[in-house]
Amino acid sequence: MNEKTELILNLDSELIERFKQVAIMKNDDIDNVAEKLISDYIAKSLESLLSLYKIDNKIEKKEATSNYRKAVNKISNWAMKPNQNNHKILRAFWKIEDEKGEVLYKELEERCSNKELYPDVYIEKFKGNFDQMKTDMGNSNGKVFEIYDGIKVKIWDEVYEEIVEYKRYFI
Structure with a gap:
């Protein structure tokens, strides 16, 4: 398992409150949801950059x-x-x-x-x-x-x- 590191973000308080409420309603772990969102963001961004610059890997x-x-x-x-x-x-x-x-x-x-x-x-x-x-x-x-x-x-x-x-x- 990978080592975990704390990440501190400045986000809209209403957005954070809604995020917490939805996670509780879905019985999801907030850290796991955030990790998945970041992972998806990285993958989609890299995909976009590769197609933008037409890098042949x-x-x-x-x-x-x-x-x-x-x-x-x-x-x-x-x-x-x-x-x-x-x-x-x-x-x-x-x-x-x-x-x-x-x-x-x-x-x-x-x-x-x-x-x-x-x-x-x-x-x-x-x-x-x-x-x-x-x-x-x-x-x-x-x-x-x-x-x-x-x-x-x-x-x-x-x-x-x-x-x-x-x-x-x-x-």
């Missing part, structure tokens, strides 16, 4: 084709779009790995399927989206994950370097 180490390493050409876009399912699955993967050192498929599925406890990574149809990230064939999103030992999930070796380069945008 795509890596060309190994040649990606339509049926091999397809995800390499998409990773930078996923990193900047926190509402995309690919981003949410990678975010959940990295969080679990940071917490536990390894990722079990069942834990990843449960985290992405629990809207109440993990709204930032909730996906309505996890299995289908995850399956799309295990293959380069057809209309898939590109292979990112592999299942090993029957129950564990890891980043596919062929795209690991590219995924790790963008890890900070998923966490």
Whole structure:
């Protein structure tokens, strides 16, 4: 878990009072809501800046084709779009790995399927989206994950370097 740091802001008192009331009504933790808002702001701002300056963050180490390493050409876009399912699955993967050192498929599925406890990574149809990230064939999103030992999930070796380069945008 990341270390927490206090942030002091000067905001409109009525706005803060409404924020607190809504958080209480929804039974949300104010710090978690604020952290999510800041995280979303950062991701959306970076996405906007990248498109504004047309920065090409795509890596060309190994040649990606339509049926091999397809995800390499998409990773930078996923990193900047926190509402995309690919981003949410990678975010959940990295969080679990940071917490536990390894990722079990069942834990990843449960985290992405629990809207109440993990709204930032909730996906309505996890299995289908995850399956799309295990293959380069057809209309898939590109292979990112592999299942090993029957129950564990890891980043596919062929795209690991590219995924790790963008890890900070998923966490």
